[in-house]
Amino acid sequence: MDVKFLQFLCLTLCEFLLSNAFTPQDNYLINCGSSASTVVSDNRHFLGDASKNGSMYLSGGKSVALKNPNPSPNSTVLYGTARVFTSASSYEFVVKNLGIHLVRMHFSPFISQNYDLKNGNFSVLANGISLLNNFGAEVTVLKEFFLVVNKENLEILVKPSGDSDFAYVNAIEFFSAPKDFFIDAGELALISSNGIQEFKQNISSYVLETVHRINVGGSKITPFNDTLWRNWIPDEDYLSLKSAAKIVATNDQPNYQPGGASRENAPDSVYMTAQEMNIANGSLNFLFNITWEFPVQAEDDMFIVRLHFCDIVSIGLNSLYFNIYINGITAYKDVDLSVLAFHELAAPYYIDFAVENAQKSNVMRISVGPSDLSNTLRKNAILNGVEIMRMVDFVALPKTSNKKHVWNFVGPIVGGFFFVLLLASVAIFVCLKCKRGRVKPKPRRSESVGWTSVRGSSYAISEGTALTSPGPYGYYGLRIPFSDIQVATNDFDNNLVIGSGGFGTVYKGILKDNIKVAVKRGVPGSRQGLPEFQTEITVLSKIRHCHLVSLVGYCEEQSEMILVYEYIEKGPLRHHLYGSKFPHLSWKQRLEICIGAARGLHYLHTGSAQGIIHRDIKSTNILLDENYVAKVADFGLSRSGPCLDETHVSTGVKGSFGYLDPEYFRRQQLTDKSDVYSFGVVLFEVLCARPAVDPLLNRDQVNLAEWAMEWQKKGLIEQIVDQRIMDQIKPSSLKKFGETAEKCLADYGVDRPTMGDVLWNLEHAYQLQTNEPQTAMDGDLSDDPGPPRLVRGDPTSSEGVDQGDGSSDISTTRVFSQLLTNEGR
Known part of the structure; x- marks a missing residue:
């Protein structure tokens, strides 16, 4: 036999085996109305329900087997027969593997001697859940549903409805879906007419019906070439402007990565083709997107949109940045497939969105376009595949203008509010009376007044500790009149603008x-x-720490949303590292700033039972006061940490490009180690004085974390240190600092240190730099869980005592500040 032919045969066989690797534990394929087993073109065996073995799945009701007298030579053999039901009847299947399953039902309305199947009108239910209601087919159609089966059998009930006296079905497929086919993150990005919100519901709690399944840039894919036996349709008919897109394809197999998309999510062919921006002759006019318009039913309220990506256009990592738009709303900004796909090229990945059809539109628009982060000569955007599924049983929130009904809802809330206000007034009155009468108040926990901890210490407040107000607008007076803010800002004078961001x-x-x-x-x-x-x-009304920016107050009047913070004189850390005219920071200053920020984060993570996870640590969210003391800012994305019996918080991914924990992005499971990763990027940013992402640099230098880690692992971190401070750094201090940053950027959260450990190591690096002696901690803990004493040298010395507000000065004490109390760990 010819050697080349043998090699070709082996490769073909391997491809075939790989593409058909998925074997569902539950797998029922029924050829309705047939008395024999049928093999279809994708090599699957359908059992006839009129055969001895197949009839066992039919249960109750009246039905007849029907044969198509004029079968089309081009149609599948499944459409040569049908089962016609003249009363409610069902198929019952034993379920071995509880969880998500696929149900496919084939309908081909042929005409026989006794029945014209086009006249059939009926409903279909699966374990009591409505899949189809008053359904009828004019042409051959396949209906596909994803649903959770949580008991040991599935009943598919078919019953005539309306004026029809019969129902029918040609074939049924029922099989278990791959594990984690839908990941219930708890929070999904919800795209609605109001912008991006959080869809805090599990996808798998709904029945999903496939509306569109599109192979973008490629040809039709039949069930034979899909591990889940799906059809994928070309995208050409859905392109809004065909000249805006250009097909791109590769002959290389997709580079599948653990935790990314698999062949069960989409076949190789989907990830090997795409549409990219059609930029002709090196034109620099990039002000356009590629847009697809997909028809949907206007009466459907909610959809799940799954977009498939595989970077087959880039020649290096971190060179493709683009935006995703759904119905004209920015659904995902600055997508970097290098980060999403685990720092690999041509690695398949998909992103799910929940999309609300609040406007009752019959068209869904999906667009991709270039990001501002892209290099001017490399701007591009791609898309490989689209799946759109409607939520069958989704019920939109009722909207009513009935004032009586509104008051029935609002009344109790308003009443409750005034009741709470009355109680608060009484409490204040009693407190004032006690104070005037010099009567010692009964000890109370800080939680009783809505505070988890105060004064900046990373420990639980002891009973009997009084809360003090920092000023006329602090703690007890957070609301600030809009008129006061107008006066304070000279009616929002543009000359007083000191910054801007996503909020305002x-x-x-x-x-x-x-x-x-x-x-x-x-x-x-x-x-x-x-x-x-x-x-x-x-968040900020419950915490107070010298290394966290304090909230002075807020205003919510006249449709305004205003937050008022303490003023931090010298602004973001980033401005003092690069890109501005500020004097450069010394190495000692940089260490002090990193230690201060670490203290603030450590307090966030440990200052309450669940702790708080910041989710957006970056150099622009670390501010410096007039004495260069670091303060962590911007808590808009913060979340409470996991409960004691939990390991993580399931949540939609939030954060900033270049600082985002890749494991958090992959698994959508948030822990305090995600903050540790982001802080590791900041440490290298402080050391190297360059941005976390710089698209203008060479490909291997664009991403700071990747680039710095390469030098750190080579033991050559000194090669990339900011040259302005290189001669100031002692090798031992640099070594400890580099090791700390490296540990923060470990691929998996379990391998990263806690913020307490990071703080310990940074203070060690500071001591190595300043030649200060190793410190010892006082292990004598009294019953009062007050601030731990951290002493230097002699454990009986009082030098270096923490002030109780997290404000121990590293320039004078220079001590380790890992907590001694269990409450703070």
């Missing part, structure tokens, strides 16, 4: 009593930043 514009202001503040004003009238606004108030 930041102004410098002066409140009463000459309190300097930073005023962050959301876009007036817009509620898009409402979740962040509420989160900031919730």
Whole structure:
């Protein structure tokens, strides 16, 4: 036999085996109305329900087997017969593997002597859940559903409805889906007319019906070439402007990665073809997107959209950045497939979105376009595949203008509010009376007044500790009148603007009593930043620490969302590292700043039972006061940590490009180790004085974390240190600092240190730099869980005592500050 032919045969056989690797534990294939087993073109065996073995699945009701007298020579053999039901009847299947299953039902309305199947009108239910209601088919159609089966049998009930006296079906497929085919993250990005929100529901709790399955840039894919026996349709008919797109393809097999997409998510052919931006003759006019328009039913309320990606256009990592738009809304900004696909080229990945059809539109628009992060000569955007599924049993929230009904809902809330207000008034009155009468109040826990901890210490507040107000707008007076803010900012004078971000514009202001503040004003009238606004108030009203920016107050009047913070004189750390005219920071200053930020984060993570995870640590969210003391800022994305019996918080991915924990992105499971990863990027940013992502650099230098880790692992970290401070750094201090940053950037969270460990190591690096002696901790703990004493040298010495507000000065104590109390661990 010819050797080349043998090699070809072996490769073909291997490809075939790989493409058909999935074997469902539950796998029922029924050829309805047939008395014999049938083999279809994809080599699957369908059992006839009129045969001896197949009839066991039929249960109750009246039905007849029907044969197509004029079968089409081009149609599958499944459409040569049908089962016609003249009363409610069902198929019953034993389920071995509980979880998500696929149900496919084939309908081909042929005409026989006694029945014209086009006249059939009926309903189909699966374990009591409605799949089809008053359904009828004019042409051959396949209906596919994903549903969770949580008991040991599945009943598919078919019953005539309306004026019809019969129902029918040609074939049924029922088989278990691959594990984790849908990942219930707890929070999915919800795209609606109000922008991006959080869809805090599990996908698998709904029945999903496939509406579109598209192979973008490729040809039709039949069940023979799909591990889940699906059809994929070319995208050409759905392109809004065909000249905007250009087909790109590769002959190389996709580079599948653990945790990414698999062949069960989409076949190789989907990931080997794509549409990219059609940029002709090196044109620099990139102001366009590629858009697809898909028809949907206007009465459907909610959809799940799955987009498939595989970077087959780039020649190196971190060179492709683009945006995703759904129905004109930015669904995902600055996508970097290098990060999503585990720092590998041509690695398949998919992203799911929940999309609300609030406008009752009959078209869904999906677009991809270039990101501002892209290099001018490399701007591009791609898409490999699209799946659109409707939520069959999704019920939209009722909308009513009935004032009586509204008051029935609002009334109890308003009443409850005034009741709470009354209780609060009484409590204040009693407190004032006690104070005037010099009566010692009964000891109480800080939680009783809504505080988890105070004064900046990373420990639980002891009973009997009084709370003190920092000023006229702190703690007990968070609401600030809009008129006061107008006066403080000179009616939002543009000359007082000190920054801007996703939430809005930041102004410098002066409140009463000459309190300097930073005023962050959301876009007036817009509620898009409402979740962040509420989160900031919730988080910052419960914490107070010298290394965290304090919330002075907020305003929510006249459709305004305004947050007022203490004014931090020298602004973001980033501005003092690169890209501005500020004097450069010394190595000692940089160490002190990193230690201060670590203290603030350590307090966040340990200062309450669940702790708080920041989710957006970066150099622009670490601010410096007039003495270069670091303060962590911007808590709009913060989340409570996991409960004691949990390992993580399942949540939609939030964060900033270049700082995002790749494991958090892959698994959508948040822990405090995600903050540790982001802080590791900041450490290298401080050391190298360059951005986390710089698209203008060479491909291997674009991503700071990857680039710095390569040098660190080679033991040559000194080669990339900011040259302005290179001669200031002692080798031992640099070694400890580099090792700390490396540990923070471990691929898996379990391998990363806690923020307490990071703090310990940074203070060690500081001691190595300043030649200060190793410190010892006082292990004598009294019953009072007050601040631990950290002493230097002699454990009986009082030198270096933490001040109880997290403000121990590293320039004088230079001590380790890992906690001694169990409450703070």
